[in-house]
Amino acid sequence: MRKNILDRLGKEWIFFDGGTGSILQEKGLQPGELPETWNLLHPEEIIDLHLGYLNAGSHIFNTNTFGANRLKFQDNLDEIVTAAVNLAKEARKRSGREEDAYIALDIGPTGKLLKPMGDLSFDDAVEIFAEVVRIGAREGADLVLIETMNDSYEAKAAVLAAKENCDLPVFITCVFDASGKMLTGGTPESAVAMLEGLGVDALGTNCSLGPEQMIPIVERLVKAAHVPVLVNPNAGLPKSVEGRTVYDVDPEAFAGFMKTIAELGAVGLGGCCGTTPQHIKNEIEAVTSLPFRAPKPEAHTVISSFSQVAEIGGGAKPVIIGERINPTGKKRFKQALVEHDIDYIVDQGLQQEDAGAHVLDVNVGTPEIDEAELLDEVLIRLQSVLALPLQIDTSDPVAMERALRHYNGKALINSVNGKEEVMHSVFPLVKKYGGVIVGLALDEGGIPDTADGRIAIAKKIYDTAASYGIPKEDVVIDGLCMTISSDPRSALVTLETIRRIRDELGGSSILGVSNISFGLPARELVNSYFFAMALQNGLSCAIINPNNQAMMQAYRSFCALTAQDENFQDFIGAYQNYKTPDKRVSEAVDACRSRVLNALGISAGDLKSSGSPLGGNVSFGASNGGFSGNSGGSSAGQNGATRGASSASSQDGNGNTQGYHSKLMEAIERGMAKPAADATKEALLTKSALDIINQDLVPALDIVGKGFEKGTLFLPQLLMAADAAKAAFTVVKESMSDSQQESKGKVILATVKGDIHDIGKNIVKVLLENYGYDVIDLGKDVPPETIVETAIQQDVKLVGLSALMTTTVVNMEETIKQLHEKKPDCKIAVGGAVMTKDYADKIGADCYGSDAMATVRYADELCEKGLL
Amino acid sequence: MIELRQKEIYRFLGYQKITPSPEVDERIKECVEKMQKAAAPRCFYRSFSVKQTAPDITEIAGLSIKSKNLYKNLEGCDHAYMFAATVGIGIDMLIKRSELTSLMEASIYQAAGAEMVESFADSEVKKIRESEAASGYTLRPRFSPGYGDLPLALQSDFARILDMQKWCGITLTETLLMVPSKSITAFIGCTKKTDSGNDGDYLAKVINPLEATGLSAGEASGIPDNQECNSLGPDMIETEVDNKIQHNPDKTSCTLCSKAKDCLYRK
The missing domain is CATH 3.40.50.280 (Cobalamin-binding domain)
Incomplete structure (x- = not known):
């Protein structure tokens, strides 16, 4: 009786077969001819192919079904796959290896790229793979081997299809190039995080590279993986010699490299393109001379996107989770949700990435919308334009499942708590799709007001997760931030809780930091100091607004002070031009003063030479009186002064005849997005949003547009102006989010x-x-x-x-x-x-x-x- | 790192003789730096024997292709390469992201991406040229599906015969567009004949089937070879920057293209 392959893999050396396509080409397969057709046209050749590897000693050999899917075989897919499994069975019988050889249902990529980059939907991809899995399982394959995956999203689709349509072990190997990247950007670490989350039984790499070039990738895989690692390299790199594709690593050299790879901790070894039964035979001889040694994987908490990982706790730098994609208390954001303005939402994500967030929380729950639908859409858009891992934040299990299914990575999941009902509805999803779950330290009894109570709930969450097969590493405990304005001791309880999560439970913690100051003035002061205290007490991740300077200053300073910022790279990068608030104010005053003087036609030099030192107050007074007629007495003198100054300079600058030419117009014409946004904010103090659009925004665009039409301006300038106008428009829209906006059509x-x-x-x-x-x-x-x-x-x-x-x-x-x-x-x-x-x-x-x-x-x- | 010709990027952006402002130059520089990090150039090609047995019919790699333009391009060649190159999906990701944040950057990524895949393909073709020269062959200019009267449908054959997905990561959409978008497929003929030295002699002398015939695009494929446009040289299809034919920039500057007036990249 054949043992289950899972009882052997990871306990002894297991060998896979070698190349298929390259062997069939030797047997006469023509360029462009689909190899799977040979299952029907030349069955003896396929049996012969299998026999070669079985006789060489391979334990696992692949059905000839690499490209068998309905995209390539619309009419006879069932027949092709059925024949493939039966030919494999026949070969095993003829070789006398019934007891110890395993038939792998071989599944390769669809040949299409998934949306949004390509045009195949994720759900369609799952169905395409599912069809093959069902046929292969029905015909008696012993395991599913998904291989040559070069896109993590497609890999996820294939794994889900396999897990959902059969009970066979699922192995997967992906393709990495010499720089360690998959075609769509995935790394060994990000792939491992996602695939282990999905519950594969073994994973690894194949194809693309020769064994020597694969060594660094194998090292990374073995370090990251907790399941057995498989390695099936090519026989070197392909070369075209007289119209034939040849490979440059001979069996002996191949075996030498494979021995090294086995020593690194890979436990399933075979070959891919260009390898032959002889390569495998030599490989087996070389590797079996080594004593088998199972690698001892380290536990760590990791989430991933399609191309990045974020490690949580375990000595890793604290993780910043951007909180801005969330409608709570944000009118403009709610409006965007209702109006289906996905661009606005995604832009919130991009801004947080630029500000230094490592992970983004995604919450789109608002009463007027279909949350499952919108969360799915926002998530898919976000992962198409940014590479940060996401935290899926919803209390609706339907929305959560759909988002987890379509997420291209291993997500942080927000959240469960100690309530039985919640845990039993969410943990099955975590088990199926993978993810790190945030567990709130509260339950049916409410929020305990002592650290003891919260720690007890944390333990309950760990235990229940474990009963679903979810390890402690995949749970992060939220110690709960309650505002100090209602209970002055609440911060102390929170800090004690996170310290004990680290020290007593050996776990990781998370906090929604800014809750701590609710109801107080100057919240960023309280928030940033509390944040630093929490970090010092072992906080692993913080949900904050990364656009808030005080918070990021606390974070970067903490990392610099605790040796978590190598060479102070982060700190120096962010603050090398740091100026104290006093300095910033005095510089602004100086700049304003010189603009006013300019506008008056007096140079600072003139004043100096005439020996009259200029007092700030004096010039300020003058500017208010002389230029700010339209700015009103209450607005800062600075506004009036700069507007006046720029109107003067632009008249002599471009020779424009229009009497009115604002700072905003100038910023748009010159294509400066940030100044345009700032000028708009300034202008909003004195003008209505609509006036700004009609008097500044559109006229400025008109000037640029006319220049473009006349051929005096080029496309890049038009585009820069459009970017700047867009930035200004965003500010205007923000201010109008209360009122119904008029559209021209x-x-x-x-x-x-x-x-x-x-x-x-x-x-x-x-x-x-x-x-x-x-x-x-x-x-x-x-x-x-x-x-x-x-x-x-x-x-x-x-x-x-x-x-x-x-x-x-x-x-x-x-x-x-x-x-x-x-x-x-x-x-x-x-x-x-x-x-x-x-x-x-x-x-x-x-x-x-x-x-x-x-x-x-x-x-x-x-x-x-x-x-x- | 792929060497990019600054002049070509300017050209795609619409600059002709004048130099862009330092601000624009700075933006281009920043974008190109990101692109160099995001690029994952891959290339794959195979050589096949070529037979031309009947007028306008070229037989290669088991295909029988009816095309006047390809026939002319490969005339006198005993073998030809089927060639595929891409700079990878990372560039598309940059484009996609910048479309949200800055049109300016999106257009730079488009322009520099087109130049990047051209430049990468040129450098790979150079290797082929050198190895073919050793046995006395010279290369014809690259000729891509979708160019002239060569049907775009051949993309599927390239995908299958070169196993493009596996070796380069190039996939096709249902409408036969390549993903990553900055990719090139082409035939490259090899001949022992002494060629004219003017690439234009082997390229299609049409820029735009619509313009040449006034027919719909579907009807317009298969234009008589001698029907010339009012252009001076063998223009490329300016808009299909991803698939354009290698040309000698001095002789066939974009400014000579008869579509110049309406070309988006020149505005």
């Missing part, structure tokens, strides 16, 4: 089906938005039907289409035809470099957008006529 923009060149469309989008239009951006590669449906559903009167390839203009024509048929009152503007006026007319477009401004002009025209 809705416009759909899309790059047509088949085309992914969408930069032009994106430029038009930003310009339209800056000019006050509500843009529905359908993205790129958009089918005509989607555009038509959206136009009808939302009653949109203007559609902008772009196509940049000659081959996709036909799809533009088709889209126009369908729109004219089904939404006759809708106007269509087209653009893109292959477009000409003639051709635009010919395909029935209403407007030819010759450049980025043309669509804006056309929209304005329609708007004036009342057609939008």
Whole structure:
């Protein structure tokens, strides 16, 4: 009776087989011919292939099903996979290895890249793999081997498909290049975190590199992994010699390297492309000369994104979790959720990443929306543009499961608590999808007001997690921050709790730090000092606002003081130009003073030479009187003065004839985003949001737009101005989040089906938005039907289409035809470099957008006529 | 590290003779630094014998391709490479992120990404050229599916024959677009004939099938070879920067492209 492979792997040397494709090519497989067809066309050759490896001594050998999926075999997938398993069985029988050889159902990548980079959805990928798994398991494979995975997201889809559709052991090997990266950026550490979370039985690496180049990757895998590590290298790197692909590492050299790899702690060894039965035979001889030694994995708490890991506790630097993606107490954020403004939400994430967050909390729970749907969408968008690991924050188990399923990594999960019901609904999800769970130290009895009570609940959470097979390392205890304004001793209880989590329980802790000061003034003072105290008491992760300077100053100082910032790199990077608040104020006053003097036509030098030292108060008084007529008495003199100064300088600068030219206009024209945002904030003190849009924002864009149309300005300048206008607009929008905003009209923009060149469309989008239009951006590669449906559903009167390839203009024509048929009152503007006026007319477009401004002009025209 | 030609980036961004301002230059520099870190260049190619038995029909790697332009490109070649190169998905990620934060940066990533894959492909082709020169062969300019009358549908054959997904990580969408987007596939002919030395002689003399014929794009493939546009040289399809044909910049500057007037990158 054959032992279960899991009873052997990790306890003795287990050997895999070698290359398949390269052997079949030797047997006559043509370039581009699908190897799996040989299961039906040349079954004896496939048996022969297996026999080669079985006779060489491989324990695990792969069915010839690497590329067998419904994308490549629409009609006969079942037949191909069934034949493959049966040929493997036949080979095992003929070799007399019934007792100790195992048939691995071999699963390779789909050949497609998953969304959002590619066009295959995660759920479809799972189903594609599931189909193969079901057939292979039904036919009697002994295990599933997912291999040559070069995208972590696809790897996750394959593992889920295997776990959900059979009870067989699941092994997986991924491809890393010489720099240790998967194609989509994954590292050995990030892959291990995610795959172990999903419950694979063994993992490792194969293909791409020869054994020698794989050594550093194997070292990293063995260090990170807690399950057995598998290594199946190529026989060196492929070379094209006289039209044939050849590999440069011979069996003897291969065996030598594999011995080294075995000594590093890999316990399952075989080969991949270019390796032959001889390679495997030599490998087995070399490796079995070594005594078997099972590696002793270290426990650590790790979460991951598709490409990064964050280690929690265990001597790692404390982790900063950005709290800003959360509607609690934020009007603008709630508005974004209700309006489905995902860009705004994602931008909150990007800002926190720039500010130094290591992990982002994602909470989109608000009563008016479908949380499961929105959380899923936000999570997918976030992980497509940033590489930080995410903390999924929801109390809705349905939303949580969906987010965990689609998360490309091992998430931090916020949260469970000591209540039985909560634990029993969430732990199964953690077990299935992996993740590190935040356990709040409260239960049915409420929040204990002593550290003893909280520690007792922490123990209960650990124990219950363990009963689900979730190790202590995957639980982080929230010691709970309660405001000191209601109980002056509460901070002390919290600090004692986290200290004891570390010292008594040997666990990791987390706190939502800023709760501590609720109800007090100057909260950042209390928060930042408490934060430093908590860190000193062993806090492993902190949920804070990383945009708050005081908090990050406390953090960076703490790390510098506790030898957790090598060479003070972080600290110096952040504060090398640090100025004390006094210094900042005095510099601002000086700058203001010199601007005023400039505006008055007096240079500081003149004053000095005339021997009259200038007092700050004197010049300030002058500026208020002379220039701030429009700023009102209550606003700071600085505002009036700078606005006056810039209006003077711009008149002689650009020779503009307009009488009015604000600081904001200048910032936009010069394409400076940060100054534009600052100038907008300043202007909001004295002007209404709408006035700013009409008097500053749009006129400035007009000046740039005209320069662009005339050819005196180039695209980059237009784009920089658009970026700056967008930054200003964001500030304006923030201020208007209370009031209903007026839109000039809705416009759909899309790059047509088949085309992914969408930069032009994106430029038009930003310009339209800056000019006050509500843009529905359908993205790129958009089918005509989607555009038509959206136009009808939302009653949109203007559609902008772009196509940049000659081959996709036909799809533009088709889209126009369908729109004219089904939404006759809708106007269509087209653009893109292959477009000409003639051709635009010919395909029935209403407007030819010759450049980025043309669509804006056309929209304005329609708007004036009342057609939008 | 892939050497990028600053002039080419300027050109994609629309600058012709003038030099961008120091601010723009600084932004380009910052972006290029990030790109160099994000790039994961990969390349794979195989050589196959070429037969041209009937007019306009080229047989290679088990394919029989009807294309006047390819026929001309490979005429006199006894073998040709099928070639694929990419600078990796990291560049697409940078583009995607910058689309949210800065259009300026997005356009720089687009422009410099196009230059990056061109430059990488050039450096790989140089290696092929050197090894072929040893046996007396010279190379024809790269010729890509989707260019001239060569059908884009050939992308699937490239994917299959070169196993592009495995060796380069290049995948195709249902509409035959390559992901990563900054990727190139091409035929590269090898000949012992003494060539004219003018790459343009072996490239399609059309820029835009629409412009040449006024037909829809579908109808327009298969343009007569002698039907020239009003352009002076063998232009590339300016907009398909990812798939464009290697050309001699001196002779075929973007400014000569007859689409120059409407080209997005030149505005």
